[in-house]
Amino acid sequence: MIPYKKSIKKVFWLYALMFCALIGYLLKFLMVDSSSVIVNTYNPRLSALEKNIHRGEIRDRDGEVLARTVENGDRLIREYPKGRDFAHVVGYVQKGKTGVEAYGNFILMEVSDRFIQRVNQVFTGDKLKGNNIILTLDADIQHKARELLKGRKGAIVVMEPSTGKILAMVSYPDFNPNEIDENWAKLNQDEENSPLLNRASQGLYPPGSVYKIVTAAATIENMENWQDFHYRCSGEANFKGNSIRCYNSQAHGEVDLEKAFTVSCNTAFSQLGVDLGGEKMQLISERVLFNRDLPYELEYSKGRFALTRNSEEKEIIETAIGQGKTLVSPLHMAMITSAIANGGILMKPYIIDHVETNYGREKNKQIPQKYDVLFSPEVASQLTEMMVRVVNEGTGSQAKIKNVTVAGKTGTAQNASGEDHAWFVGFAPAEKPEVVVAVIIENGGSGGRIAGPIAKELMQMVINQ
Amino acid sequence: MLKESIIDILILISRYAFVLFIFIFLWSGYKAIIFEKENETGEFINKIYMQRFMIVLTHVLAFVILMMTSKDSVQIIEIMKLSAFGLAFIILFMIFTSLIYKKSDPVIWNCILFLMVVGLIMLERIDHDLAKKQIIWFLAGTFVMIFIPLVFKIVPRFEAFKYLYLILGWIFILSPFILGKERYGAYNWIYIGNFAFQPSEIVKFLFIFYLASALRAYHSIKDLILPSSMAGGYVLVLVLQRDLGGALIFFLTFLILVYVRTSSSLLFFGGLGGASLASVLAYKLFSHVQVRVQAWLNPWKEIDTKGYQITQSLFAIGTWGWLGSGLTAGYPKHIPVVESDFIFSAICEEFGNLFSIGIILVFLLIILRGTLIALKSNRIFYSLLAMGAVSLIAIQTFLIIGGVIKMIPLTGVTLPFISYGGSSVIVSIMITGILQWIQSYYATREEVLEYDDSL
Numbered sequence: 056m057i058p059y060k061k062s063i064k065k066v067f068w069l070y071a072l073m074f075c076a077l078i079g080y081l082l083k084f085l086m087v088d089s090s091s092v093i094v095n096t097y098n099p100r101l102s103a104l105e106k107n108i109h110r111g112e113i114r115d116r117d118g119e120v121l122a123r124t125v126e127n128g129d130r131l132i133r134e135y136p137k138g139r140d141f142a143h144v145v146g147y148v149q150k151g152k153t154g155v156e157a158y159g160n161f162i163l164m165e166v167s168d169r170f171i172q173r174v175n176q177v178f179t180g181d182k183l184k185g186n187n188i189i190l191t192l193d194a195d196i197q198h199k200a201r202e203l204l205k206g207r208k209g210a211i212v213v214m215e216p217s218t219g220k221i222l223a224m225v226s227y228p229d230f231n232p233n234e235i236d237e238n239w240a241k242l243n244q245d246e247e248n249s250p251l252l253n254r255a256s257q258g259l260y261p262p263g264s265v266y267k268i269v270t271a272a273a274t275i276e277n278m279e280n281w282q283d284f285h286y287r288c289s290g291e292a293n294f295k296g297n298s299i300r301c302y303n304s305q306a307h308g309e310v311d312l313e314k315a316f317t318v319s320c321n322t323a324f325s326q327l328g329v330d331l332g333g334e335k336m337q338l339i340s341e342r343v344l345f346n347r348d349l350p351y352e353l354e355y356s357k358g359r360f361a362l363t364r365n366s367e368e369k370e371i372i373e374t375a376i377g378q379g380k381t382l383v384s385p386l387h388m389a390m391i392t393s394a395i396a397n398g399g400i401l402m403k404p405y406i407i408d409h410v411e412t413n414y415g416r417e418k419n420k421q422i423p424q425k426y427d428v429l430f431s432p433e434v435a436s437q438l439t440e441m442m443v444r445v446v447n448e449g450t451g452s453q454a455k456i457k458n459v460t461v462a463g464k465t466g467t468a469q470n471a472s473g474e475d476h477a478w479f480v481g482f483a484p485a486e487k488p489e490v491v492v493a494v495i496i497e498n499g500g501s502g503g504r505i506a507g508p509i510a511k512e513l514m515q516m517v518i519n520q
Numbered sequence: 521m522l523k524e525s526i527i528d529i530l531i532l533i534s535r536y537a538f539v540l541f542i543f544i545f546l547w548s549g550y551k552a553i554i555f556e557k558e559n560e561t562g563e564f565i566n567k568i569y570m571q572r573f574m575i576v577l578t579h580v581l582a583f584v585i586l587m588m589t590s591k592d593s594v595q596i597i598e599i600m601k602l603s604a605f606g607l608a609f610i611i612l613f614m615i616f617t618s619l620i621y622k623k624s625d626p627v628i629w630n631c632i633l634f635l636m637v638v639g640l641i642m643l644e645r646i647d648h649d650l651a652k653k654q655i656i657w658f659l660a661g662t663f664v665m666i667f668i669p670l671v672f673k674i675v676p677r678f679e680a681f682k683y684l685y686l687i688l689g690w691i692f693i694l695s696p697f698i699l700g701k702e703r704y705g706a707y708n709w710i711y712i713g714n715f716a717f718q719p720s721e722i723v724k725f726l727f728i729f730y731l732a733s734a735l736r737a738y739h740s741i742k743d744l745i746l747p748s749s750m751a752g753g754y755v756l757v758l759v760l761q762r763d764l765g766g767a768l769i770f771f772l773t774f775l776i777l778v779y780v781r782t783s784s785s786l787l788f789f790g791g792l793g794g795a796s797l798a799s800v801l802a803y804k805l806f807s808h809v810q811v812r813v814q815a816w817l818n819p820w821k822e823i824d825t826k827g828y829q830i831t832q833s834l835f836a837i838g839t840w841g842w843l844g845s846g847l848t849a850g851y852p853k854h855i856p857v858v859e860s861d862f863i864f865s866a867i868c869e870e871f872g873n874l875f876s877i878g879i880i881l882v883f884l885l886i887i888l889r890g891t892l893i894a895l896k897s898n899r900i901f902y903s904l905l906a907m908g909a910v911s912l913i914a915i916q917t918f919l920i921i922g923g924v925i926k927m928i929p930l931t932g933v934t935l936p937f938i939s940y941g942g943s944s945v946i947v948s949i950m951i952t953g954i955l956q957w958i959q960s961y962y963a964t965r966e967e968v969l970e971y972d973d974s975l
Binding site: 062065074077078081085088097101173 | 525526528529532776779780781783820823831832834835836837838839841842850851854873876877880881883884887888891894895900903907910911914917918921922925926927
């Protein structure tokens with residue numbers, strides 16, 4: 056064998072390897088990377104498709120249509136039959152895309168059963184239709200929630216704790232998605248009301264006393280003899296020159312943790328914050344997803360928490376009662392509450408239940424997934440017990456439902472914009488939770504009095520369904 | 521509306537048909553090789569005819585679609601003429617190559633014909649005028665190629681003229697400095713009247729002749745000094761002309777041929793190492809090299825400017841999946857320079873990615889058959905020449921396909937046989953002619969006594 060012929064063979068194998076690498080890279084691109092690449096707004100193909108494809112429908116869990124495309128002469132028009140009810144969460148397509156319209160864009164434009172649809176087109180002249188998206192949302196609950204806001208600024212999230220299904224999500228001020236083109240300039244410039252913002256997931260508020268859930272959990276976890284904790288509340292306390300007052304300066308007298316939680320005693324919780332220290336507070340807050348990405352696919356804002364091991368006492372005493380620099384969205388609070396209701400486990404919240412092809416074939420069914428363990432089962436059941444007391448004998452009495460045990464926590468959060476924000480988070484029935492509700496009414500005043508009854512109505516509605 | 525829907529359905533079905541055609545084409549090629557080994561000449565010829573049948577089917581189906589989707593009746597007649605012209609070319613090409621290149625390799629002819637047909641279809645889809653010109657390039661290339669055996673007959677000892685190749689090569693490669701104009705950011709084009717061509721394409725041809733004759737008489741490392749400096753000179757000139765792809769093709773072909781001749785892995789990897797160092801240096805020195813590398817590393821950052829070409833290419837490849845949008849149903853015109861550098865992306869888009877993988881395999885089949893020719897030859901000059909021809913095609917194909925799928929940085933070279941372009945098409949056909957002449961030379965003289973064709 057002449058040596059150079061051996062080299063020729065080696066060269067051939069080198070080329071074969073290089074060409075296999077080409078094929079391998081192409082396959083990897085197609086199977087792994089391409090789905091995220093092609094949705095880029097610089098891809099002219101998607102907008103070209105929009106002219107020819109009948110965008111799929113978005114429906115609620117019972118099949119009620121929330122968004123559909125209708126033909127008006129040659130033009131295709133997107134219609135939202137439920138109007139303002141679903142403005143934020145379903146979103147719009149006319150001026151950029153938001154909400155489910157943005158997240159599900161590719162699904163709604165994707166034509167399944169293409170071949171049958173084409174043949175059908177020959178006989179009927181119908182346009183090709185994209186897939187439909189079926190949500191976990193319920194149009195009745197959503198409508199009720201929006202009514203309960205009664206035109207007050209705020210937001211409501213209703214969830215199913217055992218699965219992570221989001222049943223309702225409303226935000227006010229809102230807008231009519233059917234008239235977005237006409238009102239665009241006004242909506243976009245209204246900085247005072249910011250109607251385009253989905254307050255439920257993007258609004259960040261000081262949590263006020265609903266944050267005491269986290270402080271209480273930190274106490275149970277970190278203080279071995281937390282049941283022996285006692286504090287004498289005189290309605291106001293002084294921590295190294297910084298004063299903390301209870302709501303209306305009410306003196307709660309001798310309190311233990313449970314009592315302090317039930318009556319929402321600020322001074323006692325500030326003391327707990329001092330006892331725990333910044334580092335432990337930071338640890339548990341980050342575990343319950345502050346400063347972290349939330350398991351949520353649509354637009355949202357991350358919760359913010361500022362304490363560290365080096366934080367000063369002034370900051371700690373404020374943060375322990377949900378003031379200070381802490382900020383949270385109603386959706387985030389619903390997730391924390393949902394974990395407590397579900398024995399400490401947070402199920403991944405979701406809003407798209409499944410996809411349905413034009414011919415009714417179901418695909419991509421979302422299966423409930425465990426996201427993370429936020430609390431141990433023991434801590435979760437302790438917190439539940441305390442939250443039941445809040446409703447039965449404490450600040451949350453307005454959320455009481457006849458024959459159903461309700462667990463909840465009120466919050467009345469001081470803020471820079473005037474009157475306090477009214478918070479309520481809770482779930483029911485406490486023994487076997489079916490529903491979690493988080494309510495905020497901006498500048499609404501007392502959480503128990505203003506937000507509590509709204510939560511009650513919604514919990515009752517879900518339980519009775 | 522009804523007519524449109526029927527055409528739509530036809531296009532949908534055609535996606536399956538094209539994939540089927542290319543895979544039958546490849547399968548027949550593979551079976552032909554097996555039958556050839558077993559000396560079953562009849563079966564071998566059957567498979568060759570099957571391949572030819574697939575070429576004709578692909579051409580006919582594609583042009584039927586192109587005619588049906590054309591809205592303007594004048595245009596339809598134009599397309600019909602072009603289609604008939606193309607079909608005539610296919611058949612004449614089949615006849616003439618087997619008449620003039622006696623006992624040449626029909627698998628290679630079929631492969632390049634298939635690639636040319638796919639290129640023609642894509643060009644007709646993109647721009648009718650380009651397709652019309654491309655057919656003229658096909659004819660010109662084939663015409664020149666037909667004379668190769670004659671020239672070889674008159675001049676029997678081609679290895680004797682190494683200095684002639686060298687001098688001609690330098691004249692051509694330096695010509696753009698005098699006659700050249702900028703095109704697509706490179707200065708490697710010259711214009712004579714309205715006629716533009718890329719002299720580096722012609723130099724490719726001279727380069728493998730030079731290397732084969734210079735390396736033929738290799739005795740010691742000293743014999744590599746002159747060829748290395750000449751190759752280095754070419755590469756440097758091409759980098760200065762901003763033809764990075766051309767520079768890489770020349771350098772790698774040189775390296776491969778040196779490796780074939782010397783069997784020295786040390787030289788090969790040493791050369792690769794040296795090239796890497798030179799690349800780093802080039803990156804530091806030349807801004808146009810930096811632009812290419814940055815566009816490769818993160819095209820999304822500057823999607824409007826540097827990253828525009830490659831991201832548009834990726835959208836075309838990724839949007840439609842395995843079977844593509846169907847011929848005429850995609851948007852290949854959104855890709856810049858789609859008719860030459862990015863024609864592979866357009867094929868991925870409209871014919872689908874199964875088909876484009878098929879195209880890569882067709883190139884690999886040419887490389888395989890070409891390598892066998894190099895192995896058959898028992899004169900080192902011809903082996904080197906054949907390997908040079910194979911390498912030019914293989915490296916160029918790898919660079920451009922790898923570039924448009926973002927596996928490697930993009931270097932603007934054409935896809936042999938498929939991309940639009942006179943110089944590219946003519947030289948690619950001529951390189952194939954050289955390869956086939958060597959095959960024909962040995963097959964007709966029965967000089968191949970024994971050779972080991974196992975890879």
